[in-house]
Amino acid sequence: MPFTIALVQFQTRLGDVQVNLERHLEWIRRAREQGADLVVFPELSLTGYLVQDLVPTVARKPRPDDPAFGPLLEASKEVDLVVGFVEEDRRSRFFNSAAYLSRGQVVHVHRKVYLPTYGMFDEGRFFAWGDRVSAFDTRFGRFGMLICEDFWHVSPPYLLWLDGADVMLFPTASPGRGIVPASAQLGVARWVENVVQAYAGLFTVFTAFANRVGFEDGIHFWGGSALYGPDGTLLVQAPYHEPSMTLYQVDLRDLHRARARLPLLRDERTSLFQRELARILEQRGLPKAPRL
């Protein structure tokens, strides 16, 4: 069944969930008018990205009785939604999360696994690490979600692939940087686009990222949200730097066509991978990642 995806990139008000909720609802209304079946918002779309000490203040539980999630769940009766938010769990751990909402229900929540804590990034200081990467079923097909830095690591998309995800959605808040060497495209944009495009081709799946625009202090988010098809081609891309909504009708039969031609999924040797990974971690004495 074809469905229309809308990638939204907009400026959030830093730390003001109510105002950001209203902006979500307005974009959702416009997306509905244009026939969208699924609206994907960027990372931390309900709060803004550099929330720092605002984290406990803006944290939410994705439940109908939450003042932000109530209206979003209501809206999801008409159109599926991916929203980014600060999640507080029952024991008051705070996660950088993305929720998939559909038919008034929370279908899936992904908690960001890889919190960048280097250079200009300090997420590990403010957030708890997610500990799960799993695909989930939607009314369109089996999907997966990762948040920004998660897809700078190769293993989370690989795990989603093995878990059956045919559509990978990547909410992102990517700060613009990299002006040397000179190019009309920022260095970081080139990297994100290359990586997300490569996953589409390597896994014969649809991949899409929805990236923020606007500023937080001197930090600028470059937009350029994009969708790639299972043969690795760019299907549609939003403009750089500007608020926008970019729509595309996804034909999931493209999966069939791509895999008939290129059976990478069929030929993937998962038991070999598992055996060799176990051997490498065991014999080579590589430091095991703390949450492996």
Add this chain to the structure above:
Amino acid sequence: MTERPSPPWVDLSIHTDLVRRILVDFIRTEITRAGFQRAVVGVSGGVDSALVCFLTAEALGPENVLALRMPYRTSSPESLEHAQLVIEKTGVQSRTVDITPMVDAYLERYAPDADQVRRGNVMARTRMIVLYDHSAAFRGLVVGTGNKTEILLGYTTLYGDAAYAINPIGDLYKTQVWQLAEAVGVPQVIVNKAPSADLWVGQTDEGELGFSYRLADQILYRLVDERYTPEEVVALGFPPEVVQAIVERVRRNHYKRIMPPIAKLSHRTVGYDFLYLRDWGTG
């Protein structure tokens, strides 16, 4: 004496349309979200403030920008003329405030023996007073004009030219400022002249620093952006005494780049664990 290899120079060129777009958006967004529509820029006649004036005029409209010329009696007449050129070319509002009576009233009475550097700092800080007073009167934010090279080298006056509300060009090396200035239409005569703080007669930045901006940018780019060690930069063939001078300047002047430390006593202290962006609650 062994011949040093000539060092490999990095092409620091930028895509001027991209950078211009980001910086104009930055100025507009950060000024309006703070509740302002207008800006104040000190225009010296040099390339940095000329570029900032062009970008700010583009971001807010020239009618919303006040360019202040603030000469001292020893300032070069050419600086004043070049500042006027920027004002005419951008169409911004302008005012000329002669800082001589303010500066001399203090120096003559309380610091007649002050050396050039002290006098220069008094001038820079007097200009800051004029800029911030006009910021209140004009209801515009002060847009800074310091570039990455001078910020890293600490070639600025703390609470003088280093005082501003926002700075669009602080992550551009001087070499890149020249390129962008040319692209946005800053007159050639301003782009091509020798950079000078014009704090005393005949002063040039490069004469005072002891090395050229083009060389400094190459060395800073390796040290700061690419994280080479000083030894590795010297091994590339850059002059050891210049590398050493730059490393030392960057370290010694770091205090100019950060908020002054507050002695921590409580569980939450401003500057250490009270962390919010300036843009908190806006946007």
